[in-house]
């Protein structure tokens with residue numbers, strides 16, 4: 233049984249724990265430790281009840297300063313730094329870093345020095361060199377080598393668009409792309425107007441406005457698909473919904489295509505090599521229909537438009553649940569390589 237720990241038990245950290253309990257992967261891995269600065273009473277409460285994903289389907293208890301879920305103990309600590317936790321004593325195989333506090337190798341190295349053997353980070357690193365690999369599951373999980381110590385799971389938006397771009401890259405070919413994320417509100421925005429360290433737009437109430445924020449999505453895509461370097465523009469709009477986001481991709485193709493041809497190709501990939509990562513629908517959905525959907529990307533075939541070489545695609549994704557499930561897939565895939573390459 234693979235022993236996992238979570239650092240930063242917020243939206244993604246809590247989704248990870250739930251997603252594992254709802255997945256067959258629970259037979260192969262277990263969360264044995266959580267480090268979260270918040271108090272234990274709040275940790276227990278927010279594990280039991282979730283405005284977005286509902287009640288936890290298993291009994292959640294507070295026991296001996298930690299959590300007990302369906303009888304399984306999880307040690308809980310409240311450190312603010314990697315050194316504040318005795319990671320070595322917890323004997324974990326992999327730390328899932330979900331605090332969003334670390335984008336540099338020097339920061340993650342502190343966990344390694346404190347006794348964690350490997351770290352999977354829930355955000356893109358500052359640049360490619362800051363991790364041993366940046367992985368979008370379904371596209372480049374072959375990069376998960378047993379000697380890797382720091383792996384980034386990229387971002388939820390990267391996980392949504394990279395499988396699509398990858399499928400169209402060679403044929404019909406992509407000359408240039410403009411990608412817009414329409415993203416649900418996040419915990420880095422205030423409920424009412426309030427101060428933000430770096431971004432004046434993020435001082436505004438998340439409830440009231442569509443808020444353009446900066447995004448590293450263009451760089452994130454180029455990191456995974458270097459053939460698109462210098463040919464991507466990305467934009468990110470935060471909207472007042474709790475969860476589930478949409479991506480709009482406008483692609484200048486290298487040859488003429490039709491909407492039917494593009495949809496057929498994406499539908500075949502969703503039913504075949506990318507099953508579980510990519511999905512395809514032609515029903516008249518709204519975003520809330522995809523709450524708790526584990527796919528990284530659900531193509532809305534009704535929104536595909538082609539004019540000559542100009543293609544417009546739209547895809548939905550549960551930015552929390554899809555991403556948490558991909559972190560588990562990456563953890564599982566990476567762990568198989570430890571076994572294989574060290575055997």
Ligand SMILES: NC(=O)c1ccc[n+]([C@@H]2O[C@H](COP(=O)([O-])OP(=O)(O)OC[C@H]3O[C@@H](n4cnc5c(N)ncnc54)[C@H](O)[C@@H]3O)[C@@H](O)[C@H]2O)c1
Pocket residue numbers: 239240241242243244245267268269270311312313330331332333354355387388418419420551552555
């Ligand atoms: N929410 C999403 O949809 C989403 C999707 C993909 C990736 N991410 C990324 O995952 C990261 C976390 O996002 P989130 O939405 O879960 O944020 P969040 O604010 O809900 O959770 C972060 C948690 O980390 C804790 N924390 C703060 N400082 C800490 C420290 N020093 N040590 C340990 N824990 C600490 C906070 O108390 C909080 O509970 C971010 O980098 C975000 O970009 C988020």
